[in-house]
Each structure stands twice: as structure tokens, then as C-alpha cells.
Amino acid sequence: MTRWIDGTGAARRIRERVAQEITTSFTPDTAPGLATVLVGQDPASAVYVASKRRTVRTLGMRDLHRAVPSSASQQEIASVIDALAEDPAVSGILLQLPLPAGLDAAALIDRIPMVKDVDGLTTLSAGLLARDQFGLRPCTPAGVIELLDSEKVTLAGANAVVVGRSDLVGRPMGQMLMNRDATVTVAHKGTADLAAVTRAADVLVVATGVRGLIGPEHVKPGATVVDVGIHRTPEGLAGDVRADELVGHADRLTPVPGGVGPMTIAMLMANTVRAAEWAREFS
Structure with a gap:
């Protein structure tokens, strides 16, 4: 039975936490x-x-x-x-x-x-992430980690594959998973036999910008699949993953919409509060 990961609910809980921090601390x-x-x-x-x-x-x-x-x-x-x-x-x-x-x-x-880099995209922020040191993390990958944690997905020791290597998602996603002791492979458009690579994943994160790229032939039965892609179509929003084909095949799966999307803004709000707290602490 495939479990849908509720990004809308997780994002709401983060926003509520942020609002409480603002009320009590500022x-x-x-x-x-x-x-x-x-x-x-x-x-x-x-x-x-x-x-x-x-x-x-x-x-x-x-x-x-x-x-x-x-x-x-x-x-x-x-x-x-x-x-x-x-x-x-x-x-x-x-x-x-x-x-x-x-x-x-x-x-x-x-x-x-x-x-003040609440998007976590400066060269300095990327370097701090690479060293797993103090800093603000890119919002979408940070949101993915929050979702995986909310589902109690074990990352330490897991085989994780990230499809996509953008500075916005793919590269920092791989680094964050590595910092959580996952064994990480980053696949991209130059990867030969993509399905052979992704089928090894316990945790598969897809951020390619290619609609419907990933289907059951790419996914190990029982894997957790996180779809970062979002595409507007005449039928509505769709992702990089053919999610309907993975029902009953994947263990956990993020929907589009309602999966990773709501988490990005929620993590941006959390980063902004962190930044404000640091500014006050170091002033």
C-alpha cells in the first residue's frame, strides 16, 4: 500500500511553529x-x-x-x-x-x-553546506529533508539517488542527504542507463524539470520517491514522476500538487526567522 506524503500538512505545521516563534520572541x-x-x-x-x-x-x-x-x-x-x-x-x-x-x-x-541568504544560494552558503557547518540551507532541499523526517524515513545507511544537479535543488539535496549519512548518487542528463542507477535507491529524489521522466521502471519496489518537479498542463499540475503508475509500487510518494511545493515557502519562512534570531544574537 503506497503512502502519500502530505506536504500541505507538514508545511502548515512549520508555519504554525514559525508564527508561534514570532509571537513569543519578537x-x-x-x-x-x-x-x-x-x-x-x-x-x-x-x-x-x-x-x-x-x-x-x-x-x-x-x-x-x-x-x-x-x-x-x-x-x-x-x-x-x-x-x-x-x-x-x-x-x-x-x-x-x-x-x-x-x-x-x-x-x-x-x-x-x-x-541574510534565506535562499541558501550564495557561494559561501554552499561552502558551509558542503562542510556541514552553520548556515542557512536552500529551501526546497531543506523541505524535502523535513518531509522525510516527518515520515520517519531512515536516511543513515540508505542508498539515496538524486536525479538532477541544479544549484537550486539537485546539488544541495545530494549534500544534505550525505550529511545525514546516506550513500548518495547524483544522476543527470549525462547519466548512462538512468533506470539502472535509480533502481538502486531506497530514497529517490527527482528534480529534473522533465515532466513524467520517472516511472515504475526506474523505481525499486518499496522505495520512497520524492517528486520536486512541477509542470502546468491542460489537465492540471504534474510532476517529473508518473505518480499514478507508482501506486502500489513505491512505499511512500509525494503528490503533485501538495507534496514538496508547499514546503519551499514554509522553509523560507523558517529561514527568515532563523536569520532574524542570529542577527539579534550577534548584534
Whole structure:
């Protein structure tokens, strides 16, 4: 019997915990502040940012959004980030990706101070993750770990396979699993015989951006499968995994929607509170 992993419920519990921390540890004047930076008006990005901002306000944090025109230069955007970095009211900075063509996203992200890097994407944050040291972790992989823990999935000693090697999900996901003592393989578009690799996984995390890539031929019976992909189709949202074909085959499975998706924003809120606490502790 396949068990569906409830990301919606897990995300709600994290938001409730965050709201309680804000109520008990901060006043309205000192509440954590999240600065989302949206360059241009990409429709999907605008929707994502609006959702993050609604959650910020609902939880009692300060919404410090910055809208930057698509015509802004690299230096103009850098100046916005630098000002937010210096602003004590700003606990966390999130530069919404993707950026308009012609901009160097990596250079702009690296202007965010590590202690305000609530997306966990700067080079310094990546290095701290690689060494399993103090720092903020990328939200989606951190959400996956939370889901696995909520299901009491054993990671120490498990064979874990991550399909995808993006800086946003795949690479940090592999590192987080390794830091939990899993034996980790990261597969990607250059992997020969993908199914042979993924069938060895006790825990399979799929983050490729390729709709329906993974089916039962890729999955060991009884494995836990986490689908990070999300695709809009005429029939609704779909993932990188053909989930309906894995019912009765996988032991645990995340749905799309309602699996990993809600966890990303929840972990962003948790990171913002952590950042605010560190700022207060180190000030």
C-alpha cells in the first residue's frame, strides 16, 4: 500500500511553529523582515513572489518587497541588494529567479550576506553546506529533508539517488542527504542507463524539470520517491514522476500538487526567522 506524503500538512505545521516563534520572541517593531526582490514582471515569478509575501504578512513578519524594472542594469540591481544588506530591518533577502536575459544572477546572489541568504544560494552558503557547518540551507532541499523526517524515513545507511544537479535543488539535496549519512548518487542528463542507477535507491529524489521522466521502471519496489518537479498542463499540475503508475509500487510518494511545493515557502519562512534570531544574537 503506497503512502502519500502530505506536504500541505507538514508545511502548515512549520508555519504554525514559525508564527508561534514570532509571537513569543519578537514585537511588531522587531519582527523578522523579508525583502523579496522581483526584477521585471515575469508572470510566474510575480505569482511566486505574491504567494511568499502573503505568507510573510500572515505570519506576522514584515514584508519589505522591492520591485525593480526589467530595464535595470546589473549595477542598479546590485545597489538595491547592497542597500538591503545594510538595512537592519531586513532579516532576509530573496532575489527571485530567473532574472531577465543579460543579467548575471550568480554575481548578484553573492552580494547577499550569508546571514541574510534565506535562499541558501550564495557561494559561501554552499561552502558551509558542503562542510556541514552553520548556515542557512536552500529551501526546497531543506523541505524535502523535513518531509522525510516527518515520515520517519531512515536516511543513515540508505542508498539515496538524486536525479538532477541544479544549484537550486539537485546539488544541495545530494549534500544534505550525505550529511545525514546516506550513500548518495547524483544522476543527470549525462547519466548512462538512468533506470539502472535509480533502481538502486531506497530514497529517490527527482528534480529534473522533465515532466513524467520517472516511472515504475526506474523505481525499486518499496522505495520512497520524492517528486520536486512541477509542470502546468491542460489537465492540471504534474510532476517529473508518473505518480499514478507508482501506486502500489513505491512505499511512500509525494503528490503533485501538495507534496514538496508547499514546503519551499514554509522553509523560507523558517529561514527568515532563523536569520532574524542570529542577527539579534550577534548584534
